[in-house]
Amino acid sequence: MTDKIQMKAPLVEMDGDEMTRIMWGMVKEKLLLPYINLKTEYYDLALKKRDETDDKITIEAAEAIKKYGVGVKCATITPNAARVKEYNLKKEWKSPNGTIRAILDGTVFRAPIMVKNIKPAVKNWKKPILIGRHAYGDVYKNVEHRIEGAGKAEIVFTTENGEEVRHTIHDFNGPGIIQGIHNLDGSISSFAEACFAYALDQKVDLWFATKDTISKTYDNNFKELFEKIYEEEYKKEFEKAGITYFYTLIDDAVARIMRSEGGMLWALKNYDGDVMSDMLASAFGSLAMMTSVLVSPHGYFEYEAAHGTVQKHYYKYLKGEKTSTNSVALIFAWSGALRKRGELDNIPELGVFADKLEAAALETIEDGIMTGDLAKLAEPPAQKTVYTAEFLDEVARRLGDEG
Ligand code: NAP
Ligand code: MG
Numbered sequence: 001m002t003d004k005i006q007m008k009a010p011l012v013e014m015d016g017d018e019m020t021r022i023m024w025g026m027v028k029e030k031l032l033l034p035y036i037n038l039k040t041e042y043y044d045l046a047l048k049k050r051d052e053t054d055d056k057i058t059i060e061a062a063e064a065i066k067k068y069g070v071g072v073k074c075a076t077i078t079p080n081a082a083r084v085k086e087y088n089l090k091k092e093w094k095s096p097n098g099t100i101r102a103i104l105d106g107t108v109f110r111a112p113i114m115v116k117n118i119k120p121a122v123k124n125w126k127k128p129i130l131i132g133r134h135a136y137g138d139v140y141k142n143v144e145h146r147i148e149g150a151g152k153a154e155i156v157f158t159t160e161n162g163e164e165v166r167h168t169i170h171d172f173n174g175p176g177i178i179q180g181i182h183n184l185d186g187s188i189s190s191f192a193e194a195c196f197a198y199a200l201d202q203k204v205d206l207w208f209a210t211k212d213t214i215s216k217t218y219d220n221n222f223k224e225l226f227e228k229i230y231e232e233e234y235k236k237e238f239e240k241a242g243i244t245y246f247y248t249l250i251d252d253a254v255a256r257i258m259r260s261e262g263g264m265l266w267a268l269k270n271y272d273g274d275v276m277s278d279m280l281a282s283a284f285g286s287l288a289m290m291t292s293v294l295v296s297p298h299g300y301f302e303y304e305a306a307h308g309t310v311q312k313h314y315y316k317y318l319k320g321e322k323t324s325t326n327s328v329a330l331i332f333a334w335s336g337a338l339r340k341r342g343e344l345d346n347i348p349e350l351g352v353f354a355d356k357l358e359a360a361a362l363e364t365i366e367d368g369i370m371t372g373d374l375a376k377l378a379e380p381p382a383q384k385t386v387y388t389a390e391f392l393d394e395v396a397r398r399l400g401d402e403g
Contacts (some may be wrong), residue, residue, distance in 0.1 A: 005353060008345040010079040011337050012064040013040035014096075016074030016224055017047055017389075018309035022317060023327045024074045026389060027334060030396045035353060036338070041068065045096050047077045051089045058096045062103035065300050071306040073100070073336035074330070084100075097304075101135035105187055106296035107194040110277045110306055112284035113291060113328060115365045117378045120262075121283040127263030129280055130149045130204065132195040133273025135294055140270055147176045183218070185225065188298035192226045195267040196234040198295075199243060206238075206245045208267040209253035222269065223247060277306055286373040288326035293336055303336040305329035322387040324372035330395065331361050331395070344357040360398040369394050 002045050015024055032038055043061035050057055050198055064073040067388075077083055078095040101108070106368065110131040138202060147153065153169040169178055192208075196326060199206035208226050210219035230238075238245055247258070257266065268276055281290035287307035294302040313323040335354035342350025364375060368383030375382040 001072055003233050004035060005339065006037050007039040007350070008347065009070075009341065011341055012061060012071035013069055013074075014043045014045045014071060014073040016045055016076040016309060018075075018077065018311055018314035018348050019323065020075040020305065020307075020309045020330060021046065022117070022314070022386060023325060023330050023392075025123045026392050027327060027330050030392045031331065031333060031357060031399060032338075034315045034396075036350075040311045045074070045076050047079060047083065047087050047089070047093075050076075050093055051087065052098065052263050054090070055093050055096075055099070057101065058099045062100040065100070065104060066298070066313050068226065069300055071300075071302040072333050072339055073097075073222045073302060075305055075307060075311055086252060090137065095140065098140040100302065100322040101294060102137075102141055103121065103200060104135070104294060104296040104302065105190065105298070105299075107191050107198075108135045108292055109198060110273075110281075110290055110292045110295045112281060113289040113290075113332060114284065114299050114360070115362055116381060117366055117368070117380065118285040118289070118374055119379055120285070121347050121378070122258060124127040124259065125283075128284075129257065129260075129262045130198075130202065131264040131273055131277045131280065131329075132191075132198060132206075132265055132267040133277060134188070134191040134268070134270045136187040136191070136270065138181050138270040139179070139297045141182065143180040146179050147172050147177060147178060154323070181218075183221075184306040185221070188222055188225045189229060191267070192229045193233075195226075195265060195294055196229065196238075196245070198240055198266045199239055199245075200234070202265065203241055203243060203354050205243050207253060207257075207264050208245070208247050209250040209272070209370045210269060213249060219269075226267075281306060285377055286326055286328075288329045288371075288373060290329055291336060292329070301337070301340050303333040305333050306394050322376075323392075324385060325388045326373050327388065327392060328361055328365075332358060357395075357399060360395045363398050364391065364394045367394075 017023060041064055043057055045058060045061060076096045079092050084092055100331055110133065112128050114128060150173050152171050155167045155169060157165045194238060195206055210222050212220040212223045226247065278287060281287045290306045292304050292306040310325050313325045316323050335357045339351045339354035342348060369386055370382050372385055375385040
């Protein structure tokens with residue numbers, strides 16, 4: 001075997017929970033450590049660790065990404081009431097992704113990982129549909145309140161000079177709920193900039209969709225900022241590149257996406273992007289067949305798998321049963337992060353390795369060897385449905401053969 005690739009700056013490595021944590025270790029051991037003298041600054045974002053540190057570890061990890069520029073993150077549990085009990089937590093900690101994205105700001109770009117033998121569920125989709133998901137604010141940075149009885153709910157904004165602006169949300173006669181959300185022109189503008197720049201880079205049309213007919217101030221603000229930035233900065237370049245920018249209502253966009261042949265970048269607000277990217281990933285084959293990278297306007301990158309911790313598989317694993325969990329999104333999170341590290345640190349070998357690793361994973365599936373989620377959909381049918389570790393061994397063998 002040739003010498004291992006040496007790294008200069010470290011990657012910020014954020015370990016996670018449940019089945020993805022198990023696969024994280026396997027990916028490193030079987031696919032990375034044999035080839036790279038892996039240099040990482042390790043943050044353990046396992047739920048128990050976040051609880052022990054009062055979630056400081058999550059903030060430290062985000063700060064480390066600011067310092068080193070590139071992070072790679074495993075899936076993590078966002079606790080709900082059941083998790084608080086299961087892990088005996090001090091409190092229902094916020095989503096680590098939400099916390100990290102709020103610190104880094106930016107846009108999460110997602111793309112389906114396509115292989116020849118998995119056909120999209122929507123038969124007219126011929127090209128990948130990319131998603132640009134705003135990574136700041138809205139419901140992810142909300143303030144919520146449970147109303148126990150009659151009373152008046154208001155929005156109050158106090159200016160720096162102490163003047164108050166008030167709007168009544170609702171006069172309650174009985175119990176109910178309220179929620180306050182916000183966003184920032186600066187963050188929305190950088191979201192728009194990132195999407196326009198990415199569409200140009202990928203030479204694809206950009207679609208943006210919100211619900212501005214109903215949300216005449218909030219969503220309309222997104223629409224207007226996109227329009228302004230397009231007109232002032234990108235229109236000419238888009239025309240030159242032969243691509244278009246197109247705004248439409250979110251419900252119209254959903255209908256059009258279904259009838260399209262794909263091949264566009266679809267910009268979405270934070271929550272819409274969460275939901276639509278899971279739908280697209282599933283329709284393209286599996287939640288594990290999607291790449292996800294946060295691109296911050298300050299030049300930081302965070303690579304992750306877009307799916308969760310695959311809880312049901314983990315409980316099986318704990319019982320000693322073998323699982324057939326798909327590790328492709330985790331592999332691509334690592335390859336993406338290593339490629340970026342190589343670019344920033346001028347280590348071309350890292351980029352070459354990332355290409356080979358991705359090719360080996362795709363080749364394995366195209367050879368008919370795949371996990372259960374894909375085997376259900378493969379055409380021609382899978383040659384062999386494999387367990388989690390077996391799949392990684394098959395990828396490792398192909399990676400080794402390539403040298
Ligand atoms: P999930 O982990 O994404 O899994 C949902 C289902 O999708 C699984 O039960 C499995 O279906 C299938 N699936 C997802 N990833 C798969 C993979 N790699 N290989 C094969 N099948 C896969 O979502 P969840 O079960 O709703 O959430 C579990 C935990 O993940 C929650 O605590 C949540 O907070 C957390 N979460 C974290 C992130 C993140 O950190 N990025 C994102 C979302 C959710 P079958 O059971 O039918 O095989
Ligand atoms: Mg999601």
